[in-house]
Amino acid sequence: MPSAGPRSFRSAQAFLVRSADAGETDRRVTFFTRTDGLVSLMAKAAHRSRKRFGGGLQKYFLLDVSWTEAPGRMPVLESIALLESFWEIVTDWERVRHADHLLELAAALFPQPGPKPKAFDVLLAGIRSLASGDPPPVPARKSEAALLAVAGWGPNFSACRRCGLPIGDISTSPRGRGVRFVPSEGGVLCGNCPGGEGTRLSLGAVKTWSALQASSPGVLARVRISDIILEELQLVIPKYLEYCLGRPLRSLGGSSASENP
Numbered sequence: 001m002p003s004a005g006p007r008s009f010r011s012a013q014a015f016l017v018r019s020a021d022a023g024e025t026d027r028r029v030t031f032f033t034r035t036d037g038l039v040s041l042m043a044k045a046a047h048r049s050r051k052r053f054g055g056g057l058q059k060y061f062l063l064d065v066s067w068t069e070a071p072g073r074m075p076v077l078e079s080i081a082l083l084e085s086f087w088e089i090v091t092d093w094e095r096v097r098h099a100d101h102l103l104e105l106a107a108a109l110f111p112q113p114g115p116k117p118k119a120f121d122v123l124l125a126g127i128r129s130l131a132s133g134d135p136p137p138v139p140a141r142k143s144e145a146a147l148l149a150v151a152g153w154g155p156n157f158s159a160c161r162r163c164g165l166p167i168g169d170i171s172t173s174p175r176g177r178g179v180r181f182v183p184s185e186g187g188v189l190c191g192n193c194p195g196g197e198g199t200r201l202s203l204g205a206v207k208t209w210s211a212l213q214a215s216s217p218g219v220l221a222r223v224r225i226s227d228i229i230l231e232e233l234q235l236v237i238p239k240y241l242e243y244c245l246g247r248p249l250r251s252l253g254g255s256s257a258s259e260n261p
């Protein structure tokens with residue numbers, strides 16, 4: 001019997017990623033948490049009584065979530081407390097779209113259970129930036145680059161992935177001009193190396209993308225991205241994400257073109 005097993009009580013800082021009806025009164029809710037990664041919980045009687053969870057079962061809130069686990073059954077949500085609201089996001093459709101994108105991304109890049117403090121901090125910084133009114137593509141590209149790096153996807157910008165010519169030498173070598181980013185290489189190719197595939201990147205864009213791999217929220221906040229470099233990164237980072245995930249990103253509509261100002 002489920003009740004015979006030992007029950008354990010857990011709590012974590014969390015963002016609601018998605019929720020869906022489960023039967024007439026319950027909801028199945030999925031959170032991205034700092035200490036446990038992606039967690040799916042049963043929210044009992046979530047419909048019957050909004051008081052039960054204080055109306056806090058919403059996205060764009062930093063929550064403190066408590067739940068109980070018992071062997072052989074789905075963990076049960078016990079309580080939620082609001083730590084910080086980013087409700088300003090819902091005032092603007094572009095902010096909503098990009099916030100949903102970051103939530104989907106964190107869940108997709110980090111599906112394994114276990115502590116995810118770095119990814120969580122990047123997500124929190126991105127959501128906070130969106131709520132504060134920063135132009136949505138800026139926190140989006142920053143968070144994407146940082147999350148990719150935390151997840152181990154790089155890319156590696158130290159040298160040409162084929163011939164090993166250091167990135168610093170590519171710009172000065174006469175034949176090395178024209179760095180191309182190639183998703184399947186996880187990095188850039190120099191002009192000497194064959195293959196017409198890939199997207200041309202300026203050295204400035206490569207340097208900016210490298211800086212964003214630091215993934216510290218403090219560094220991310222300080223990195224300035226010019227409009228020109230933002231446009232370049234717009235063309236490669238979401239595409240690389242889709243390559244890494246092996247599927248299109250639903251939350252951005254699968255089209256980077258719609259993001260151009």
Ligand SMILES: [Zn+2]
Nearest residue numbers: 160163190193
């Ligand atoms: Zn090369």
